[in-house]
Amino acid sequence: MSRYTIDLASVWGLREMLLSGLLVTAELWILALALGLVGGLTVGLGRLSRRKVLAWPTSCVIEVFRGTPPLVQLFWFYYCLPILFDVRLSAVVTAVLSLGLFSSAYVGEIVRGGIQSVHKGQMQAARALGLSKLQALREVVIPQAVRRMWPPLMSQAVDVLKVTALASSITVPELMYQTYNATSRTFRFVEFYTVSALIYFAICLPLVLRLRRLEWRSGV
């Protein structure tokens, strides 16, 4: 390692810049997760449907978003939507939409996997007792599925947080973007990228630790 003098004062001097970036990251993250949960539940249940009109398009959506790089998706939404459909969205809205759809695809598979992991006999036993399909889902199948969905959902939340950094490439002023700006002002790459990494890590850590415990408890 070369001799390098660390200058944390430069980071402290631009702390408000980083903080504003962090807030935008948090906003992006929470909105993308919320959209991902709603969208994921929809496409996950859709893909499970026996009706082809529902199952087929939802499968396509899931596979397209899982099979392409999120950075390409982001650029596509940012540059192609206005050209093709004359839709003009702000960078932040584009990022929320794009990341939300990206996580919908993964959450959709988590939802599907969770529900399919519940033995068919559970539904049958519930129906045999006279419960309606909806009651059986609500009282018997979904509670069991949700328990199994927790660990992958948390790991998905961590992934989405990391992917929010891509939004910097379409000028969303989130943490990564602000970090980059700070380095171009100060040339303190080591300090800023290290601090930025530590901030991401600090947000993920509680989730990762909780995940460990869940996985350990469910014996995964």
Add this chain to the structure above:
Amino acid sequence: MGEPVVIVEGLHKAYGTTAVLRGIDLQVAAHEVLVIVGPSGSGKSTLLRCINFLEDYDAGRIRVNGRLVGKREINGRLVRDREANINDMRAEIGMVFQGFYLFPHRTVLQNVVLAPMRVRGLSRAEAEAGAEALLRRIGLLDKAHAFPEQLSGGQQQRVAIVRALAMKPAVMLFDEVTSALDPRLVGEVLDLMRELAREGRTMIVVTHEMGFARDVADRIAFMEHGVIVEEGTSAQLLDAPRDPRTQAFLGQVT
């Protein structure tokens, strides 16, 4: 014997091109125990699953307490009944499965009270009182707040039986309920079923336990390839089977 509780007429069922039930006729009177025996794949389980409409059927009629199961008649044609009616009908038909299928996220007590509360609309207090009486009877009241995984297989299956009984069904269907059990746990489940038979429950039991069939059955039916080959009292069917297919089957299992 009065009006039969279960009447099956000309029941046909196929999966794709494979015919599983090829014209089943049977009746079960109130307080009667019908045991169905036969080789694997003969359609015994499918028959039970049609009786509570877990499986749709292609032709024929099933009536429980005089009501058509799963279908209604419009201008002489049978169409699928409304879901609400199907659910009502199922509540009258108790079913116990080979795999128990207790709900693992609910305690024993919660397993038993779920349907009485949600389907029958009982209050929690009423449902729990009923459930506790049933659990006391099978000696598992002390497990009321345990989760299914904390119980032995035999205990789980007895809870599954009680869960079905809590709905006060008109008929109980048992689908090879001891087949998944450790041999030393089979006895406690069969004992409970014997007791239910003695108190006059109407039961249809699919089983491979020939000793149990002999003790408990008012009638035994032998099924093969989707038809009832022969039926009669246990003495007739087990000791003096007339049909060569029945003779061959009994020769293998006894």
